[in-house]
Amino acid sequence: xxxxxxxxxxxxxxxxxxxxxxxxxxxxxxxxxxxxxxxxxxxxxxxxxxxxxxxxxxxxxxxxxxxxxxxxxxxxxxxxxxxxxxxxxxxxxxxxxxxxxxxxxxxxxxxxxxxxxxxxxxxxxxxxxxxxxxxxxxxxxxxxxxxxxxxxxxxxxxxxxxxxxxxxxxxxxxxxxxxxxxxxxxxxxxxxxxxxxxxxxxxxxxxxxxxxxxxxxxxxxxxxxxxxxxxxxxxx
Amino acid sequence: xxxxxxxxxxxxxxxxxxxxxxxxxxxxxxxxxxxxxxxxxxxxxxxxxxxxxxxxxxxxxxxxxxxxxxxxxxxxxxxxxxxxxxxxxxxxxxxxxxxxxxxxxxxxxxxxxxxxxxxxxxxxxxxxxxxxxxxxxxxxxxxxxxxxxxxxxxxxxxxxxxxxxxxxxxxxxxxxxxxxxxxxxxxxxxxxxxxxxxxxxxxxxxxxxxxxxxxxxxxxxxxxxxxxxxxxxxxx
DNA sequence: GCAGATTATGTCAGCCAATGACATTTGACA
DNA sequence: TGTCAAATGTCATTGGCTGACATAATCTGC
Numbered sequence: 072x073x074x075x076x077x078x079x080x081x082x083x084x085x086x087x088x089x090x091x092x093x094x095x096x097x098x099x100x101x102x103x104x105x106x107x108x109x110x111x112x113x114x115x116x117x118x119x120x121x122x123x124x125x126x127x128x129x130x131x132x133x134x135x136x137x138x139x140x141x142x143x144x145x146x147x148x149x150x151x152x153x154x155x156x157x158x159x160x161x162x163x164x165x166x167x168x169x170x171x172x173x174x175x176x177x178x179x180x181x182x183x184x185x186x187x188x189x190x191x192x193x194x195x196x197x198x199x200x201x202x203x204x205x206x207x208x209x210x211x212x213x214x215x216x217x218x219x220x221x222x223x224x225x226x227x228x229x230x231x232x233x234x235x236x237x238x239x240x241x242x243x244x245x246x247x248x249x250x251x252x253x254x255x256x257x258x259x260x261x262x263x264x265x266x267x268x269x270x271x272x273x274x275x276x277x278x279x280x281x282x283x284x285x286x287x288x289x290x291x292x293x294x295x296x297x298x299x300x301x302x303x304x305x306x307x
Numbered sequence: 308x309x310x311x312x313x314x315x316x317x318x319x320x321x322x323x324x325x326x327x328x329x330x331x332x333x334x335x336x337x338x339x340x341x342x343x344x345x346x347x348x349x350x351x352x353x354x355x356x357x358x359x360x361x362x363x364x365x366x367x368x369x370x371x372x373x374x375x376x377x378x379x380x381x382x383x384x385x386x387x388x389x390x391x392x393x394x395x396x397x398x399x400x401x402x403x404x405x406x407x408x409x410x411x412x413x414x415x416x417x418x419x420x421x422x423x424x425x426x427x428x429x430x431x432x433x434x435x436x437x438x439x440x441x442x443x444x445x446x447x448x449x450x451x452x453x454x455x456x457x458x459x460x461x462x463x464x465x466x467x468x469x470x471x472x473x474x475x476x477x478x479x480x481x482x483x484x485x486x487x488x489x490x491x492x493x494x495x496x497x498x499x500x501x502x503x504x505x506x507x508x509x510x511x512x513x514x515x516x517x518x519x520x521x522x523x524x525x526x527x528x529x530x531x532x533x534x535x536x537x538x539x540x541x542x543x
Numbered sequence: 544g545c546a547g548a549t550t551a552t553g554t555c556a557g558c559c560a561a562t563g564a565c566a567t568t569t570g571a572c573a
Numbered sequence: 574t575g576t577c578a579a580a581t582g583t584c585a586t587t588g589g590c591t592g593a594c595a596t597a598a599t600c601t602g603c
Contacts, residue, residue: 387588
């Protein structure tokens with residue numbers, strides 16, 4: 072969901088997620104400053120949320136921590152939830168990009184599974200503490216009703232994108248053929264179940280990379296077939 | 308999610324959804340009055356939302372329409388979203404109840420499919436305009452971001468219940484066996500996809516009962532297998 | 544029916560998220 | 574350097590939501 076930072080109606084450089092966009096070094100003082108305050112806001116919010124929780128943290132606090140006015144905060148983020156979910160935005164953009172780039176030979180489910188894996192791994196490589204941050208945010212989301220609601224809505228939004236990509240990949244018409252939409256929905260649901268499962272297990276090994284989360288996701292994806300199977304008790 | 312109207316910590320009659328609870332005639336003046344103002348609030352809100360949209364409608368308006376204070380409104384509903392989703396609460400409670408009552412011979416997916424069908428049909432029989440109201444609300448939800456977010460959160464909440472019921476039905480441990488959770492998630496996702504599809508088709512025949520929605524739901528459920536199939540182009 | 548305990552409601556004050564309007568500063572560019 | 578556009582700040586306001594306390598309604602046992 073590549074959020075446009077630009078406040079002007081001018082044409083922004085579309086289709087580049089912030090992770091890969093890190094390659095382009097300079098882009099005018101104005102743009103750099105904006106990116107900086109945006110990043111600062113996200114980081115400050117992140118810290119405050121983890122420290123005192125989402126609800127108790129006020130927008131004024133976040134803004135004050137970065138030394139901008141409250142009004143400016145709302146020029147960068149439509150609401151308080153958005154700044155919390157911004158961290159995931161990177162990963163989501165990246166996932167979409169990966170999915171687009173998957174080879175056509177793979178079947179839809181394979182492609183999505185590969186894209187997820189690729190996303191987490193590149194997030195790991197990207198350095199910084201992207202992975203750690205993402206994992207922390209996921210846990211925060213799952214334990215904060217307001218955030219969970221906003222997150223699920225974004226997920227639904229993303230499923231529209233995925234539906235379109237799948238339809239195009241396979242060359243089917245998404246208005247006639249329900250399979251792209253259904254698969255996108257199912258995949259999203261399983262992803263969320265995995266996040267939830269990962270979040271609720273008292274996982275202390277947050278920092279050791281995306282391996283843990285990938286394992287949980289894989290385990291859930293593997294249960295897709297069995298769960299839909301007629302009889303649960305005729306198990307291999 | 309049987310909302311307790313009771314504001315006292317006293318033990319309320321649990322496990323009875325409002326639909327079936329219509330059998331119990333009198334229950335003290337106090338209880339009846341409360342049920343009445345609650346119903347009034349829901350109905351007034353419903354009308355106002357459909358008339359002028361969710362966002363533009365203020366809580367004060369709703370409260371004024373029923374002639375209670377704004378404070379009283381918030382004693383019945385935690386937030387503005389809840390009063391909009393309250394209509395669906397009946398159906399959701401009923402679905403849970405139906406699922407619990409499905410015969411053990413059915414496999415999980417069959418049971419859920421049957422429970423949905425049963426729910427919509429009994430909603431139809433229940434008289435009044437329950438079905439019409441539900442369908443109107445679904446459309447409102449799908450077209451209102453804020454409501455959609457709240458709705459998805461509730462759906463996620465309900466999936467927890469469903470997970471538990473499925474696990475018990477099949478006699479498996481939901482902390483070890485991921486199938487109940489995965490199936491609940493998948494089913495919820497498909498339901499939402501169906502709602503979305505139903506809502507976005509300019510369906511003018513709202514009042515003709517649950518048949519249309521059931522058809523859409525069935526069509527989506529039928530695509531579950533095909534969507535997960537490896538190759539989408541080796542189609543029967 | 545009545546007195547006293549419960550419980551629902553109203554009133555009021557206040558916090559915080561969010562938005563529009565307008566002034567001011569600051570980077571962009573000729 | 575001066576002009577234009579864009580980013581920010583300030584101010585005022587609305588609306589969702591909550592706590593505290595007073596009032597009015599119902600319930601309970603007698």
